Each structure stands twice: as C-alpha cells, then as structure tokens.
Amino acid sequence: LAASDTADVLELRTERLLLRRWRPRDAEPMVQVNRDPEVTRHLNRPMDEVAAAGFFDVMVDHWERYGFGPWALESLEPDTSGRFVGFAGLLQLPPFLVAAGSTPELAWRLGRSFWGRGLATEASLAARDDALGRLALPELISVIHPDNQRSQSVATKLGMQPVRSIENPVLGRDVDVWALADRAGRRLPR
Numbered sequence: 001l002a003a004s005d006t007a008d009v010l011e012l013r014t015e016r017l018l019l020r021r022w023r024p025r026d027a028e029p030m031v032q033v034n035r036d037p038e039v040t041r042h043l044n045r046p047m048d049e050v051a052a053a054g055f056f057d058v059m060v061d062h063w064e065r066y067g068f069g070p071w072a073l074e075s076l077e078p079d080t081s082g083r084f085v086g087f088a089g090l091l092q093l094p095p096f097l098v099a100a101g102s103t104p105e106l107a108w109r110l111g112r113s114f115w116g117r118g119l120a121t122e123a124s125l126a127a128r129d130d131a132l133g134r135l136a137l138p139e140l141i142s143v144i145h146p147d148n149q150r151s152q153s154v155a156t157k158l159g160m161q162p163v164r165s166i167e168n169p170v171l172g173r174d175v176d177v178w179a180l181a182d183r184a185g186r187r188l189p190r
C-alpha cells in the first residue's frame with residue numbers, strides 16, 4: 001500500500017488496483033454497474049435509473065464537500081489494465097441511517113465481472129488503512145443487509161463484526177451495523 005499526496009495526486013496502489021479520485025470517464029461504467037440488479041439488490045436504498053444516472057455526481061460532490069470519499073478503482077492487471085472496476089472507501093451515511101452513527105461508512109461495490117477474485121477485499125483493506133492512518137478516523141462502520149453474504153465476507157476479512165441492527169426506514173426492514181474491532185479484539189467504543 002502506497003499513498004501519494006503530493007502535486008495534486010492523491011491515490012493508493014495495491015498489487016492489482018489503483019484507488020484514485022473520480023474522472024469523467026468513470027461516469028458511464030459506473031452507470032452500468034449500478035444498472036445491474038445483481039449488484040444493487042442489497043443496497044441501503046433502491047437504485048432506479050435516476051439514481052444510477054446521478055451517482056457519478058454524488059461521488060464527485062462527496063469528495064469536494066468532505067475531502068474524502070469512495071475511491072474509484074482502476075485495474076492494474078495486464079488483461080484489464082485501465083478499466084473501471086467499481087469503488088471502495090468512505091461514504092457519509094444518509095440522514096435516514098443516522099441510527100448507525102455519525103462516522104462515515106466504509107463501502108464497496110464492484111462490477112460483477114470483477115467479483116470472486118479478492119479485489120473488493122484488496123481495495124477495501126487499502127481504503128480502511130488510509131481511513132485509520134492518514135485520515136485518523138477513530139472508528140469505521142459498514143451498514144450491511146443481513147442477506148448480503150458477499151459483503152459480510154468482505155467485512156469479516158477487514159476485521160469487522162456485526163455490533164447491532166438498526167431499522168432502515170427506506171427498505172422497511174432491519175439491517176446490520178458492522179464495526180471494526182481493535183487489535184485486542186475488543187469492539188471500539190460507539
């Protein structure tokens with residue numbers, strides 16, 4: 001993991017991925033990812049065509065407003081080099097999930113052709129370490145649908161565990177809040 005924060009370059013690199021700020025060319029592939037019902041079935045709010053079309057602007061606005069946000073993921077692998085993979089990183093929770101807490105969520109979402117290769121975990125580990133290190137966040141949470149086994153698996157590999165469930169009023173059901181345990185295995189204070 002390497003972070004460079006000089007000369008207007010803010011990016012992270014892992015073995016197979018570049019985590020970087022969003023570029024206009026990410027807009028179209030991100031729409032495609034968000035149009036895939038298999039990708040969006042367990043999100044915190046339904047993804048319709050309007051939401052999919054506006055999602056890129058939400059990412060750009062998030063970075064401008066907070067100075068951090070979900071990283072756009074770009075492949076560094078030879079056969080897919082330069083391709084948009086998805087995103088991983090910090091996302092401010094919407095007001096309807098205030099019950100989850102005020103700390104930003106660590107979120108991840110990949111195009112389906114990139115699933116099943118450890119890329120989501122690889123990217124999220126880098127985003128986690130950047131959030132805890134450079135950004136010095138004291139705590140990290142993820143809000144995960146109880147049926148989202150792939151996401152639960154990523155959270156577990158990141159050292160997170162389910163700490164409580166809260167109502168998601170948009171979905172009309174309870175969802176789980178996962179939080180990072182500290183090195184001693186204790187849960188961090190809420």
Ligand SMILES: CC(C)(COP(=O)(O)OP(=O)(O)OC[C@H]1O[C@@H](n2cnc3c(N)ncnc32)[C@H](O)[C@@H]1OP(=O)(O)O)[C@@H](O)C(=O)NCCC(=O)NCCS
Nearest residue numbers: 039042108109110115116117118119120121143144150151
């Ligand atoms: C959640 C999501 C990001 C997980 O993606 P993923 O590819 O399953 O997650 P990982 O990166 O941890 O990959 C794990 C898989 O890669 C496999 N793998 C293959 N090569 C690997 C490698 N070199 N290193 C690690 N794992 C590897 C693992 O065995 C595992 O396979 P399995 O799913 O058959 O058990 C993805 O399913 C997604 O985008 N879902 C839709 C959006 C979403 O729900 N986001 C979360 C909302 S809370």
